[in-house]
Amino acid sequence: MGSLPLDASVQPLNPETFSGDSRAVVDFLTEYYRDVDKYPVRAADLEPGRLRKLLPEAAPEHGEPMEDVLEDVRRDILPGLTHWQSPSFFAFFPMNASAAGFAGEMLSAGLNVVPFMWAASPAAAELETVVVDWMGRLLGLPQRLLFSGGGGGVLQGSTCEAVVCTLAAARDRALGRLGHENIVKLVVYASDQTHVTFQKGARIVGIPPSNFRVVQTSSASGYGLTADAVRGVVDRDVARGLVPLYLCATVGTTGLGAADPVRELGEVARRHGMWLHVDAAYAGSAAICPEFQGYLDGAELADSVSMNPHKWFLTNADCCCLWVANPRELTSALSTDPEYLKNVGTNGTGTPAAIDYKDWQISLSRRFRAIKLWVVLRRYGAGGLRAHIRRHVAAAKWFERAVAADERFEVVVPRKFSLVCFRLRPSRFVGDDGEAVDAMNRELLAAVNASGQTFVTHFVVDGKFVIRLAVGGAMTEMRHVMDVWELLQGKADDVIHRYQLQG
CATH class of the missing domain: 1.20.1340.10 (dopa decarboxylase, N-terminal domain)
Structure with missing residues (x-):
């Protein structure tokens, strides 16, 4: 060299x-x-x-x-x-990249400002307030979650960060009333489909692990969390002298894409003074389309809502929108006021509306994420972004129909958004032997991924091993979905043939 x-x-x-x-x-x-x-x-x-x-x-x-x-x-x-931007990547959830996302990332990295306080880069801080309101309006969020309505938003790096921040805010709001010695009484609630991030976040903010409630879901509710199930668990805790603190409603769960009923859960949360957080990390992007905004019905009852543009919104990682109805509750839990920052603080600027974003997040330093999301919104427009979402949903609908039409396969749960969950169905070779059926599907998944032609992942629900196909890559077209279906059919032939020989 x-x-x-x-x-x-x-x-x-x-x-x-x-x-x-x-x-x-x-x-x-x-x-x-x-x-x-x-x-x-x-x-x-x-x-x-x-x-x-x-x-x-x-x-x-x-x-x-x-x-x-x-x-x-x-x-x-x-x-x-692992080539996450390959058009044949269907694992986990999409992590979109785009030319506009890259251009915005270049501007963010190239300017390399650190907008932790308004005074540290006024235009960067103010652009963030504009962009999160733009996004909130596109998703149809209620006015109370926007800066223009008394709430406000921030761009975090991930849902994990958003969860810890909102849990800390909920904790301090409750302990301000109860006294800090009562932290051992606080209880957090989520479904068995909710991302494990919430359990991790609860531990980080000091909630005893024994006070995290995993509420069971079932196929009857499409694996969404029901208000009746939450009420039952909450009532038992209240009878024991515990204090309901925080309830998570998920729109687009990680495993199956299930959607919890936000309004019903919001009413339960409000009755018990709980903080309601709506986690729409993946599926929130779809809410820019009017036909999907119903999944966020009831968001006016939420204390916070989050979604990740870096998943399905053509915005290169990292970028997570978090909106809160009462910013003061968030900043009270997270704010710092060291002496060395007072000489450049906003107190003497005459601008009371100025935002010091260091008080909206865990870390002091932060990236200029707003310019990246702003470039994506400017470059593609709402219409282009809706078309991006809808073509993936259309491809997933086609795949679901193809699976349902093949007698060797079954759709495990009805498709929501652009995620299809399916498996080889029990056959005359293995009957209803659950372990054998799971073994067949494990073999199928391994064979498909070993081909190098695609990458898909799995989930386990009700004891069933399920294959997930998440459509959403920036470069993914219908032909790529059709190709993976052809690959699955061919590998299924091989797996079934082996079981025929064994039988």
């Missing part, structure tokens, strides 16, 4: 060097996206520690040309990646 001398003349932000290196990276990524469908979607046959064997044990003493660095990325890094 060549080398560049590292001496006093090096200027890290020299305009010519900046331009050359940036163009090299853009050209590299252009080539990558042009050929991404040629890579195995998931890195296969790689042993842990592979990369450590390929790379030197120490950092280089002298700088190297960007071309050499990118060649090493091509040779050593790309083969070890």
Whole structure:
């Protein structure tokens, strides 16, 4: 490899060097996206520690040309990646990238401001307040959750951060009334389909693990949380002298895409003085389409709502919108006022509406995420983003129909949004032997993923091993969904043939 001398003349932000290196990276990524469908979607046959064997044990003493660095990325890094932006990636949930998302990310990274206080970058802080209100209106959120209605929003890095912040706010609101020694009485409620993030968050803010209630759901409610089930659990806790603190309603659960009834749960929460959080991390993006806004009916009863534009909204990671009805409750739990910031604080600016976002999140430092989401909204417009959502929903509907029409398969739960959950159905070869049926589906999933042509993941519900196909990639078209269905059918033939021979 060549080398560049590292001496006093090096200027890290020299305009010519900046331009050359940036163009090299853009050209590299252009080539990558042009050929991404040629890579195995998931890195296969790689042993842990592979990369450590390929790379030197120490950092280089002298700088190297960007071309050499990118060649090493091509040779050593790309083969070890799971290609989340492949059009044949159907695992977990989508993590959208887009040209506009990348452009916004470049602006964020390039400007590299740290808008933790209004005074630290006024335009960055103010753009965030504008963008979260734009997003809230697109989703049809009630006015009380927007800055224009007395609430407000912030861009967090992830749902995990949003959960910890809202749990802390709920905790402090309750303990301000009860006294801090009563933290052992506070109880958090969620369904058995709710993301485990909420259990982790509850532990972080000091809620005893024994005070986290996992409320059971069933196929009768589409695996959504019912108000009756919550009432029963809450009433038992109240009778024991415990204090209901926080209830999570999920719109688009991780495993099955189930949707909890926000309004019904909101009424239960309000009756007991609980904080109601609506987690719409994945499916919230769909609410920009009028036909999906009904899933957020009752959001005016919520204390907070979150959704992740980095999942299904063409916004490169990381970006999570969190709205709260009462910002003061959030900032009371999270605010800091150190002496070294007072000389640049907003107290003396004459701008009482100024937002110090350091008080809306866990960390002090923060990225300029608002410009990324703003560029996406400006570049594609609401109409383009709705079309993006609807084409994935249409593809998922096609896939669901194809599965239902094949007697070897069954749809486990009706499709919601763009997630289809299915499996090989019990057959004459294994009867109703649940373990054997699960084994067949595990074999099918392993064979499909081992092909390198796609990547899908699984879930277990009611003891059944279920295969999930989450449609939502920025580059995914109907032909890719049709291709994965053809692959599944072929691998199903192989699995069933093996069981025929065994039978």
